[in-house]
Amino acid sequence: MKVLVLGSNGQLGFELMRANWAPGTDVVGLPYPEFDVTRPGDVDKAVAAHAPDLLVNATAHTAVDKAESEVDLSFAINRDGPGAMAAACAARGIPFIHVSTDYVFDGTKDGVYREDDPINPLGVYGASKAAGEAAVRAAIPQHIILRTSWVYSAYGNNFVKTMLRFGKEREEMRVVADQHGSPTAAADLAAAIVHIAGTIETTGAAAWGTYHLTGSGVTTWHGFAERIFQRLDERTGKRPRLVAIGTADYPTPARRPANSRLDCSRAKERLGVACPPWQESLDRVIDELFTNPPQA
Numbered sequence: 001m002k003v004l005v006l007g008s009n010g011q012l013g014f015e016l017m018r019a020n021w022a023p024g025t026d027v028v029g030l031p032y033p034e035f036d037v038t039r040p041g042d043v044d045k046a047v048a049a050h051a052p053d054l055l056v057n058a059t060a061h062t063a064v065d066k067a068e069s070e071v072d073l074s075f076a077i078n079r080d081g082p083g084a085m086a087a088a089c090a091a092r093g094i095p096f097i098h099v100s101t102d103y104v105f106d107g108t109k110d111g112v113y114r115e116d117d118p119i120n121p122l123g124v125y126g127a128s129k130a131a132g133e134a135a136v137r138a139a140i141p142q143h144i145i146l147r148t149s150w151v152y153s154a155y156g157n158n159f160v161k162t163m164l165r166f167g168k169e170r171e172e173m174r175v176v177a178d179q180h181g182s183p184t185a186a187a188d189l190a191a192a193i194v195h196i197a198g199t200i201e202t203t204g205a206a207a208w209g210t211y212h213l214t215g216s217g218v219t220t221w222h223g224f225a226e227r228i229f230q231r232l233d234e235r236t237g238k239r240p241r242l243v244a245i246g247t248a249d250y251p252t253p254a255r256r257p258a259n260s261r262l263d264c265s266r267a268k269e270r271l272g273v274a275c276p277p278w279q280e281s282l283d284r285v286i287d288e289l290f291t292n293p294p295q296a
Contacts, residue, residue, distance in 0.1 A: 001201045002026040004052035006035055006043075006085065007059030011156040012099060014294070015190035016058060022198055028052070032059070037081035038073070047088040054197055055089050056097045057082055060129075062151075064103070065253040067125040078128035083135030090140040095200050097193055102149035102181060102214075104130040107257025114263045115147075115210045123254040133210065144196055145210040146189065146267070149260045150224070153186035154288040159221070163228045164289065170240050173229075177222035177244035181260030182214035185281035189213065192273035199272070207270040212262035215278030227279060231286045 001024070007013045008029025017029045028050055036042050037059045047055060061067060061077040082098050089096040103126035104119040121127040136143050152158035166173055192213055199206050219227075222244045233239035247256065268274045275281070288294070 001054065001197065002028065002050070002052045003054045003056060003197060004046065004050050005029040005056045005058055006037065006046065007032060007057065010058050010060070011151060011153045011158065011186040012189055013058035014155045015153060015186040016056060016193065019187070019190040019194050021194055022201070025197075038076045043081065043084040044088045047085070047092065047094070051092075052094060054095050054097065054200060055085060056193060057085050057099065060099070061125070064123065064125045064256070067128065068123060068253040071124050074124050074128040075131065078125070079131035079135055082132040083139055086136040086139035086143060089142075095142045095144075095206070096136065096140055097144045097146070097196065098132070098136050099189065100133050100145050100147045101126065101129045102147060102260040102262055103257060104133065104147065105257055105260070107179075107259040109259055112261040112263040113212070113259075115212060115266055122257060125254060142205070142208055144206060144208060144271075146192070146213045147210065147262060148184045148189055148212075149181045149214045149262060150183040151186050151189070152183060152282075152285065154285050155186075155294045159224065160228055160282065160285060161289070163225050164232055164286070167229050167232045167240050168236065168238055172241045172243060173225065174243045174245045174250070175222045175225045176247055176250055177220045178246050179256055179258050179260065180218055180220055182216070182218055182262065183224050183278040183282060184213075184215040184275060185278075185285055187285075188215065188275040188281055192267075192271075192275065195273050196271055211267040211271060212264045213267045213273060213275060214262050214264055215275045215281055216264075217277050217279065218261050219278065227282055228286070231283065235290055
């Protein structure tokens, strides 16, 4: 089986390239800027040149606040790019896996979000990702869309690495405590995609559609930071004072959903994939950062 990963130098792309694929799997990664999803023709050229059995989209404009002032770029990457990938796959009979986000929801639901709940993104990032989902569905039936949340890894820029850096430098950290969600290790997402790819290879199909897939368990950004600082303290003896604040106390250009809890039961039932408890995955990532951090 040949798998083409577009955006292989992002967090998810990096983990996909070093994931535990089945023996004999040929995984080809195209990083930015060698592959630029906003460049006309790059998508079709890449798919035509590599002729994969499966295409995985690991590209995304994920800078939530910058997206508010980079509207055209956000939609070019998060909507037009996936749409072009899906169309290129449909023309050649290639299955397509795409990753989306909890930000397609507005966070006002009292309870966990299911895949068929109405979407209502609060900002440009969420709107562009929702439009990307729609473009994929319109272009190709043989797709898997995985909505996830709060992604981090030992590679790239993310909340975990930011908190570790600040934790070493500052005496006090103020972190939002009224936004709820599930931290998700990029490696766990990659492992799930590997499993789905194996199903496609052995059966020729999968339970196509949209799924939620996040780390198991729910916390807040404050709770997430607390766990990070516990691990930092164990290794360095440094631990900043952690102060819980509300969203209103930390204004940002983009509004965030207060409730990002996603029901992941459908992915387990139909695809056979589930992520470990977020605390376990976080510990593994922090261990890697202190013992053998990956190089860009």
